[in-house]
Amino acid sequence: MIKDITLGQYFPGSSIIHRLDPRFKIIMTTIFIAMLFISNNLWGLLIGGVFALFTFVLSKIPFKLMLKSLKPLIPILIFTSIFNLLFIDGGDVYIEWEFIKITEDGVNMTVYMAIRIIFLIIGSSLLTYTTSPIALTDAIEYLLSPFKKLKMPVHEFAMMMTIALRFIPTLIEETDKIMSAQKARGADFESGKIMERIKALIPILVPLFISAFRRADDLALAMTCRCYRGGEGRTRLKQLKSGLKDYIAIVITLVFLLAIIVINILIQDL
Amino acid sequence: MSIIKTDNLTYVYSVGTPFEKTAIDNINLEIEEGELVGIIGHTGSGKSTLIQHFNGLLKPTSGKIFIDGKDIWESKASIRQARFTVGLVFQYPEHQIFEETVYKDIAFGPKNMGLSSDEIDQRVRETAFAVGISEDLLQKSPFELSGGQKRRVAIAGVMAMEPKILILDEPTAGLDPKGREKILNLIKAHHRRTGCTVIIVSHSMEDIARYANKILVMNKSKLFCYGDTAEVFKRADEISKMGLTVPQITRVINELKNRGINIEDEVYTVKYAKDVLLKYLSEKGGRAHD
Numbered sequence: 001m002i003k004d005i006t007l008g009q010y011f012p013g014s015s016i017i018h019r020l021d022p023r024f025k026i027i028m029t030t031i032f033i034a035m036l037f038i039s040n041n042l043w044g045l046l047i048g049g050v051f052a053l054f055t056f057v058l059s060k061i062p063f064k065l066m067l068k069s070l071k072p073l074i075p076i077l078i079f080t081s082i083f084n085l086l087f088i089d090g091g092d093v094y095i096e097w098e099f100i101k102i103t104e105d106g107v108n109m110t111v112y113m114a115i116r117i118i119f120l121i122i123g124s125s126l127l128t129y130t131t132s133p134i135a136l137t138d139a140i141e142y143l144l145s146p147f148k149k150l151k152m153p154v155h156e157f158a159m160m161m162t163i164a165l166r167f168i169p170t171l172i173e174e175t176d177k178i179m180s181a182q183k184a185r186g187a188d189f190e191s192g193k194i195m196e197r198i199k200a201l202i203p204i205l206v207p208l209f210i211s212a213f214r215r216a217d218d219l220a221l222a223m224t225c226r227c228y229r230g231g232e233g234r235t236r237l238k239q240l241k242s243g244l245k246d247y248i249a250i251v252i253t254l255v256f257l258l259a260i261i262v263i264n265i266l267i268q269d270l
Numbered sequence: 271m272s273i274i275k276t277d278n279l280t281y282v283y284s285v286g287t288p289f290e291k292t293a294i295d296n297i298n299l300e301i302e303e304g305e306l307v308g309i310i311g312h313t314g315s316g317k318s319t320l321i322q323h324f325n326g327l328l329k330p331t332s333g334k335i336f337i338d339g340k341d342i343w344e345s346k347a348s349i350r351q352a353r354f355t356v357g358l359v360f361q362y363p364e365h366q367i368f369e370e371t372v373y374k375d376i377a378f379g380p381k382n383m384g385l386s387s388d389e390i391d392q393r394v395r396e397t398a399f400a401v402g403i404s405e406d407l408l409q410k411s412p413f414e415l416s417g418g419q420k421r422r423v424a425i426a427g428v429m430a431m432e433p434k435i436l437i438l439d440e441p442t443a444g445l446d447p448k449g450r451e452k453i454l455n456l457i458k459a460h461h462r463r464t465g466c467t468v469i470i471v472s473h474s475m476e477d478i479a480r481y482a483n484k485i486l487v488m489n490k491s492k493l494f495c496y497g498d499t500a501e502v503f504k505r506a507d508e509i510s511k512m513g514l515t516v517p518q519i520t521r522v523i524n525e526l527k528n529r530g531i532n533i534e535d536e537v538y539t540v541k542y543a544k545d546v547l548l549k550y551l552s553e554k555g556g557r558a559h560d
């Protein structure tokens with residue numbers, strides 16, 4: 001069913017990770033991604049893995065849910081693995097047959113890349129699973145606010161994102177409803193040739209667009225009526241607050257990062 | 271044989287997520303052919319969920335539905351069959367309109383049924399007439415019509431499929447009293463003319479009392495009761511406790527009776543109340559002033 005698409009895949013909860021300040025969570029995720037890409041050996045990646053596992057356990061996100069977010073990754077993994085295996089040359093040659101040549105560096109790169117991609121998704125999923133989309137955009141707006149000085153429309157951008165995120169579930173629901181209504185009139189979306197299937201989308205798309213425009217209109221009016229006039233001097237209902245736990249969390253993250261840097265240097269020296 | 275039968279019907283939304291919600295819980299129900307059933311219940315009590323099971327749009331989490339004695343989830347063909355046997359008009363059906371002309375939009379359902387173009391033409395004209403859409407509107411864009419007209423076009427779109435069971439989810443939502451009256455009257459007329467089974471979901475006890483001959487009350491995902499209007503309103507106390515109101519006129523009459531005026535107590539419509547009261551007054555020999 002269409003509802004299974006997890007966009008803005010917030011998983012409500014009250015774990016310590018859920019309660020962290022979203023700004024810190026974004027920074028921590030960025031640091032985590034940096035960890036993955038600077039570590040050039042398995043030990044470093046292992047430390048990154050420990051960090052991811054640690055956060056994952058604290059977040060109390062069901063294991064099944066995490067697996068679900070990794071599933072779409074399989075084709076990408078296979079694809080990059082094949083490329084890395086075949087095209088990276090260097091070190092000992094393991095297999096050589098016709099034009100296929102698998103080398104030590106190729107294998108290493110494949111393994112590293114796969115681990116990095118998997119951890120990358122786990123890390124960013126943890127962010128989106130534990131942070132509501134609204135909190136996320138608020139935090140992004142805050143983090144980008146230095147760019148306001150450069151006349152970048154940061155607030156407008158964040159507002160657009162907030163609205164878009166806010167309306168994704170609404171539009172999915174609406175699509176579902178319209179689909180049901182057309183199915184009740186005997187529309188068939190599941191069989192027929194490609195062209196027929198594309199044509200079958202018209203009864204969904206037309207009402208969907210009409211309702212999206214109507215909603216946009218209503219929203220614009222409602223915002224105007226409440227005297228919305230942009231970001232200047234605007235205060236928030238939900239202030240972002242950071243506390244001791246956020247600082248502790250970021251220190252822990254930095255310790256992990258440091259550990260990886262140290263290991264990198266040590267292994268290079270060997 | 272009953273035309274709709276449900277067997278321990280249960281439906282749970284978003285199974286396995288924190289949003290899990292049992293929308294209908296163990297519903298056992300038999301609706302006879304040719305009835306005009308009113309479904310009433312609080313918002314969120316599961317009315318819309320229940321009716322979407324009748325034409326196989328929702329697959330029960332557990333339990334069975336029989337339409338015309340056939341289990342609709344038996345095969346793919348039986349589901350499609352159910353879609354044509356049971357016509358479902360959603361809440362705000364005007365939001366599903368998409369064609370360039372009113373004519374084409376009404377013809378969408380019949381076309382999906384694979385009818386001949388002559389048959390389609392005849393059905394479109396008939397139903398358009400039945401819902402009070404005049405001939406000259408047929409070639410207009412449906413988006414140029416008024417809200418009430420759009421609603422009637424959308425209802426016609428389902429009626430034109432001539433389903434044996436017509437279900438309407440809050441067909442009068444968001445209309446003014448006159449528009450409501452018009453819609454309900456045309457549904458009633460359709461019921462009388464075709465003799466099909468009609469189910470109307472509504473929030474208004476008044477409307478239900480006036481138009482339906484059976485009432486189904488949903489309460490917190492459960493079937494509270496299903497029966498004749500009189501039977502159901504006998505339980506007015508319990509229904510009021512659920513936070514639903516019995517028609518105002520019923521309350522007035524009940525109160526009069528409580529105060530010792532000896533009149534019939536199964537009164538659900540203003541018109542009937544007038545008759546009853548006039549009868550009472552003339553029997554009493556009182557001078558019924560105009």
Ligand SMILES: Nc1ncnc2c1ncn2[C@@H]1O[C@H](COP(=O)(O)OP(=O)(O)OP(=O)(O)O)[C@@H](O)[C@H]1O
Pocket residue numbers: 283284291292293311312313314315316317318319320
């Ligand atoms: N698509 C959905 N996903 C999850 N939960 C839903 C969905 N649709 C309905 N529900 C929930 O199921 C319950 C029953 O909903 P339903 O729409 O059947 O109520 P209703 O009686 O038709 O209410 P109303 O009178 O407001 O139309 C509600 O608590 C609702 O929150």
Ligand SMILES: [Mg+2]
Pocket residue numbers: 317318319361439
């Ligand atoms: Mg409803």
